[in-house]
Amino acid sequence: MQTILGIDVGASGIKGALVDLRNGKLSGERFRVPTPQPSTPAAMASAFAEIVEFFGYKGPVGCGFPSIVKNGVCHSAANIDQSWIGTNIETVFGEACGCPVFATNDADAAGMAEMRFGMGKDEKGLVILLTIGTGIGSAMFYKGHMLPGTELGHLIFKNNRVAEVYCSSGARERLKISRSEWADRFNEYLHHLERIFSPDLFILGGGESKFFEQYKHQLTTQARVVPARLLNNAGIIGAAAYAAEHQKEH
Numbered sequence: 001m002q003t004i005l006g007i008d009v010g011a012s013g014i015k016g017a018l019v020d021l022r023n024g025k026l027s028g029e030r031f032r033v034p035t036p037q038p039s040t041p042a043a044m045a046s047a048f049a050e051i052v053e054f055f056g057y058k059g060p061v062g063c064g065f066p067s068i069v070k071n072g073v074c075h076s077a078a079n080i081d082q083s084w085i086g087t088n089i090e091t092v093f094g095e096a097c098g099c100p101v102f103a104t105n106d107a108d109a110a111g112m113a114e115m116r117f118g119m120g121k122d123e124k125g126l127v128i129l130l131t132i133g134t135g136i137g138s139a140m141f142y143k144g145h146m147l148p149g150t151e152l153g154h155l156i157f158k159n160n161r162v163a164e165v166y167c168s169s170g171a172r173e174r175l176k177i178s179r180s181e182w183a184d185r186f187n188e189y190l191h192h193l194e195r196i197f198s199p200d201l202f203i204l205g206g207g208e209s210k211f212f213e214q215y216k217h218q219l220t221t222q223a224r225v226v227p228a229r230l231l232n233n234a235g236i237i238g239a240a241a242y243a244a245e246h247q248k249e250h
């Protein structure tokens with residue numbers, strides 16, 4: 001199957017689109033619904049089903065989810081309702097929309113898309129993709145192979161501060177600091193990651209990547225830093241690619 005529905009579940013919005021997996025492009029419009037608050041499994045399942053229904057879609061659905069995901073089960077809840085922990089995302093969303101759902105971490109999905117269709121294509125070294133939104137998600141690749149489930153947004157640095165609490169978009173909004181002040185913080189975080197992993201390339205995705213031109217001069221690591229080519233659609237495209245790969249196992 002070449003066209004699959006990808007849905008990127010975020011802490012503030014749930015976005016879906018049909019994705020043509022031959023070229024990694026959206027094959028139509030995006031549809032977004034705000035993430036319900038509180039973001040309980042039942043409330044989010046209705047929002048998820050609304051998106052599937054909007055597209056009148058029947059078939060495998062890929063889902064990028066903002067938590068640790070193992071075998072379809074949610075194992076953390078930094079920016080979503082705590083009742084998600086231990087919940088099977090694939091079952092809850094699958095029952096709500098009547099389609100088989102394949103769930104993976106949102107940043108791993110975005111990374112997969114960028115490596116296949118975007119800025120990571122043909123990159124042979126160590127690549128770290130960071131999604132900057134309500135939280136910070138990460139995906140790590142070496143010679144094109146992913147180390148799944150990294151949670152670099154939860155790295156502790158700067159006197160016991162959690163990275164995503166210090167320098168996500170969410171932190172910028174919460175602290176009411178300028179984008180330039182935020183970028184200085186984010187640069188400190190990139191330097192910390194560089195000290196630990198020595199990556200060759202950082203790819204920045206998520207909502208904040210749209211403003212890359214405004215702050216790129218403030219990012220001073222030796223590793224190259226580029227915005228994701230697929231920008232905020234990387235999560236949707238990667239989710240669809242994940243479903244395409246995993247449906248074969250069923």
Ligand code: BGC
Nearest residue numbers: 066067068078107135136137
């Ligand atoms: C979660 C990650 C997720 C990231 C971006 C973090 O708080 O722990 O799993 O990838 O937010 O949504």
